Amino acid sequence: MEKKVSQAVIKRLPRYHAHLEELKAAGVMKISSKDLGNKMGLTASQVRQDFNCFGGFGQQGYGYRVSNLLDSIGSILKLDVAKTAVIIGVGNLGQAIMNNFSFVKAGFDLIAAFDSDKELIGREISGVRVYDVAELEDFCRRYSPDVGVLTLPKQFAHETAAKLCGCGIKGIWNFTNIDLHLEIDTVPVENVHFAESLMVLSYRLGENK
Amino acid sequence: MEKKVSQAVIKRLPRYHAHLEELKAAGVMKISSKDLGNKMGLTASQVRQDFNCFGGFGQQGYGYRVSNLLDSIGSILKLDVAKTAVIIGVGNLGQAIMNNFSFVKAGFDLIAAFDSDKELIGREISGVRVYDVAELEDFCRRYSPDVGVLTLPKQFAHETAAKLCGCGIKGIWNFTNIDLHLEIDTVPVENVHFAESLMVLSYRLGENK
DNA sequence: TAGATTGTTAATCGATTAACAATC
DNA sequence: TAGATTGTTAATCGATTAACAATC
Numbered sequence: 001m002e003k004k005v006s007q008a009v010i011k012r013l014p015r016y017h018a019h020l021e022e023l024k025a026a027g028v029m030k031i032s033s034k035d036l037g038n039k040m041g042l043t044a045s046q047v048r049q050d051f052n053c054f055g056g057f058g059q060q061g062y063g064y065r066v067s068n069l070l071d072s073i074g075s076i077l078k079l080d081v082a083k084t085a086v087i088i089g090v091g092n093l094g095q096a097i098m099n100n101f102s103f104v105k106a107g108f109d110l111i112a113a114f115d116s117d118k119e120l121i122g123r124e125i126s127g128v129r130v131y132d133v134a135e136l137e138d139f140c141r142r143y144s145p146d147v148g149v150l151t152l153p154k155q156f157a158h159e160t161a162a163k164l165c166g167c168g169i170k171g172i173w174n175f176t177n178i179d180l181h182l183e184i185d186t187v188p189v190e191n192v193h194f195a196e197s198l199m200v201l202s203y204r205l206g207e208n209k
Numbered sequence: 210m211e212k213k214v215s216q217a218v219i220k221r222l223p224r225y226h227a228h229l230e231e232l233k234a235a236g237v238m239k240i241s242s243k244d245l246g247n248k249m250g251l252t253a254s255q256v257r258q259d260f261n262c263f264g265g266f267g268q269q270g271y272g273y274r275v276s277n278l279l280d281s282i283g284s285i286l287k288l289d290v291a292k293t294a295v296i297i298g299v300g301n302l303g304q305a306i307m308n309n310f311s312f313v314k315a316g317f318d319l320i321a322a323f324d325s326d327k328e329l330i331g332r333e334i335s336g337v338r339v340y341d342v343a344e345l346e347d348f349c350r351r352y353s354p355d356v357g358v359l360t361l362p363k364q365f366a367h368e369t370a371a372k373l374c375g376c377g378i379k380g381i382w383n384f385t386n387i388d389l390h391l392e393i394d395t396v397p398v399e400n401v402h403f404a405e406s407l408m409v410l411s412y413r414l415g416e417n418k
Numbered sequence: 419t420a421g422a423t424t425g426t427t428a429a430t431c432g433a434t435t436a437a438c439a440a441t442c
Numbered sequence: 443t444a445g446a447t448t449g450t451t452a453a454t455c456g457a458t459t460a461a462c463a464a465t466c
Contacts, residue, residue: 052449
């Protein structure tokens with residue numbers, strides 16, 4: 001019966017996590033809300049409010065134990081829960097993600113890739129087998145992956161997302177530059193829209209004139 | 210002497226732009242704030258407030274002319290201003306972006322790529338020449354690119370960003386999973402942090418239980 | 419003209435910041 | 443104990459929504 005945590009807070013959690021990992025790697029044992037806020041460009045007050053959405057992780061008069069706090073945030077984000085993912089679309093972007101991105105750090109095991117290109121089907125990329133996209137639904141029904149990663153051409157995004165939802169996918173990580181409208185609104189979609197990001201940068205280039 | 214427009218509004222502009230492009234492509238001539246809001250999951254009120262940050266684009270009793278509004282938003286985002294970019298790091302991700310991403314749609318001309326890999330230097334990828342990263346500063350001083358795209362390993366991100374700033378770069382599009390702290394705070398940084406996005410998805414997977 | 423829909427002001431809601439008692 | 447810093451409540455600020463007069 002938790003109170004609803006705002007989107008703004010959730011979106012800051014991964015940043016806290018990254019900064020705390022950095023601190024831990026640097027051998028820092030404790031940190032105050034003031035110092036952490038400084039490092040991240042937030043107020044101490046906000047840092048404390050954020051953490052208190054999930055209960056007190058700190059110690060009055062002392063601060064927060066870095067490795068404690070890191071674990072707590074990781075656990076809120078469910079990074080410690082084993083999850084599986086499949087990727088659909090093994091073009092440049094799909095391969096870039098398969099080769100460079102660490103799914104493991106977020107608790108994900110990438111168990112399969114799908115494409116329609118005969119050249120790719122049957123190959124392995126970073127230890128992940130590429131299957132014919134025609135087998136996607138069979139595979140999903142058999143192995144129930146948690147998340148589908150969409151790195152395919154955008155004209156196929158909607159139908160593929162619908163198929164995944166039909167097979168019980170639990171979330172979609174969308175790299176295509178469209179807004180997905182799913183039938184089932186219990187399936188969360190996270191978007192990585194390069195174009196939007198570059199357009200915001202384009203706008204901001206002019207700001208400091 | 211414009212009033213300051215909030216970040217929240219700016220971040221919605223590219224979405225308006227994308228939806229309006231879709232409408233235009235579908236041959237829709239006019240749209241009301243109500244219909245556009247519906248399509249995008251916003252209230253009509255918010256749509257009108259957003260547009261009125263920049264002056265009235267609509268016509269009372271009629272609505273907004275799609276192609277008009279599209280152009281106006283494009284112009285606010287400076288998509289119609291010619292800008293140049295260079296990309297630093299021609300690994301999987303860099304190549305994926307060079308091959309698949311349309312810089313042109315945001316008004317950018319990608320004029321050069323840089324890497325340290327001798328195999329890549331001298332090659333052309335999607336019509337863009339790859340130079341030795343040792344030549345980065347020379348190149349920037351000569352050609353004054355507007356934006357630097359960071360797709361290199363994160364351990365080199367800070368020093369490279371600093372060099373770019375030293376050569377007068379106007380903005381940084383950062384794909385490395387670190388928060389950049391620049392000397393010059395007039396240089397905007399836009400981040401595309403895959404890991405943060407996947408972590409938010411990880412969190413949200415559990416929400417609808 | 420009547421209907422529709424904007425532009426804009428006012429009301430509400432939510433998120434951030436400030437303040438301070440609790441306590442390590 | 444005194445100093446530091448949290449947890450938490452109250453105050454402020456900003457963003458969203460509602461309302462409605464203006465007008466096409």
